[in-house]
Amino acid sequence: MTKYQNQTRILVAVDCVVFGFDGQKLKLLLIKRGLEPERNKWSWMGGFVEPAESADQAAIRILKKLTGLEGIYLEQFQTYSGPKRDPIERTVSIAYFALIDINLYETQISEEYHPEWFPLNKVPDLIFDHNEMMAMAKEKLRYKAALHPILFEL
Secondary structure, three states: OOOOOOOOOOEEEEEEEEEEEOOOOEEEEEEEOOOOOOOOOEEOEEEEOOOOOOHHHHHHHHHHHHHOOOOOOOEEEEEEOOOOOOOOOOEEEEEEEEEEEHHHHHHHOOOOOOOEEEEHHHOOOOOOOHHHHHHHHHHHHHHHHHHOHHHHHO
8 A cells, every 4th residue: 555655643533522411510521541641630531543443433432431421422523633732642633522411321431430520610620632622612512502402401
């Protein structure tokens, strides 16, 4: 197979921002990162896109692996491509968000990666550019809610 000459290798990742509504408050689901850099710090559910899968397939696979969640609607909302967003290697991340009823998915949550729900006003500092992702995801969710009030009939 022919390869492009003189091109730089860039990794592609996905990050999943999961909002949950528990009947009273809107919350965010976070996990503790399992690898360096930033090991054991709070993070979205993220990982690399494998050669034989699309970004959408990777998001579904990674979310299930890291949280146990499956069968939820994920929507792509932004691509993050800053050259220094990951200190190890150049990584472009395609970000997704979801809004779920926490009570409906409570039994699916896996304890393997210790996912934890945080109220929006008590989210800890996040790794890399994840605070920026959170702000953009909240903005997209507000926009969606204004156009589709059915979201808040959860």
